[in-house]
Amino acid sequence: MRYPLSLRFGPMFAAEIRKRRVAHVRGYPQWRWHLDEVFVKVNGKLCYLWRAVDHEGEIPEAVVTAGRDKAAALTLLKRIMKRYGQPRKIVTDGLRAYSAAMKEIGAADRHEVGGRLNNRAENSHRPFRRRERAMQRFRRMKTLQKFSSVHAQVHNYFNQERHLVTRQVYKQRRTAALAEWRALAG
Template sequence: MKNHPKFPSLKGHRFPRSVVSYSVWAYFRFNMSLRDVEDLLAERGVAVSYETIRSWVAKFGQQYARSIRRDRPIPNDKWHLDEVVIVIKGQLWRAIDANGDILDILVQSCRNTRAAIRFMRKLVKQYGEPRVLITDELGSHGAAKRQLIPGVEHRQHKGLNNKAEVSHRQTRRREKIFGRFKSPRQAQMFLAAHDQIACLFRPRRHTLSSNSYRQARSDAHSLWCEYSDELTA
């Protein structure tokens, strides 16, 4: 495993590392509310309030996501970019590679060229330039691409971008559970962690044999245990 910045400290928490890591995993892995996770722990004899779980999710979720992103193999050089409206009157910009792995997300207030440039610049800074960029027919994508990465091949057609559009489904499901996202900041913090953690534990089961899926699931849990060991007492 690569070197990572240390996780926030567990000092001052009365519950052990195993309970904290399990709570964060359950909240992001399944379509569960904080109160659902509270009930799940109660059935296992752990009495903890949903507000405590909320603080764990906020404190440790982002670091788990960063660790997953940094240990992930180099992404495919074909990127799919798409944007979707969320209920807080914002736009969720999401990028995935050709393998379906989520590269990054960014919540913004609009879908104009300035917003597209901000998101695309963030991606290029983190991963370098792609070989192929696939988007829908929104003009902002093309304008941003011409300014930032003019030499990259751009395929702009709604029918080619199904991978990115499908990736929004989990966001819609969580949005229903929340009722709606409460603010752009809350949406950004939750989805930045959720997308990475959910992607790790959902290895496109329909493309794998039973044995391959079980191995991928075992590998994901092993990685999670390694990241949890980074929690300092």
């Protein structure tokens, strides 16, 4: 089965897209991150996809683990803080692994827990789930990690927040993103 051109070139250029995004994000202070985990079946076994979503709805990092504990939360936090720096606030759901991990890295004062505060992270799982269904699930954790990282970067690149801008501005941004994507792939 042959995949469309954009799916074959996506993994090749995701690293370049990520480098540009990291350089851009480092220039601005991070206001708030939303952390959440989602259950994903890999070859019949439950795995956990831990994701961080920034205040703009973009997904800077995704980590796949076999466990749902403090060590997994620490893995996500250390990875994202190493790459993007420290945020002002970190919003999570009620999972106690987050609180334990925050205490260990010394960010307990920045931690917010609330019922509906983490909706941005919960809604970020929807595009991933749609794509997961289209792919008919995953067979290995390594494949899931690679796919989730690439999918997040490409989705961030083309997600233009249509509800916040006029139609004309939206079309200009989409055209610019597509032109840059073609330049990367060409």
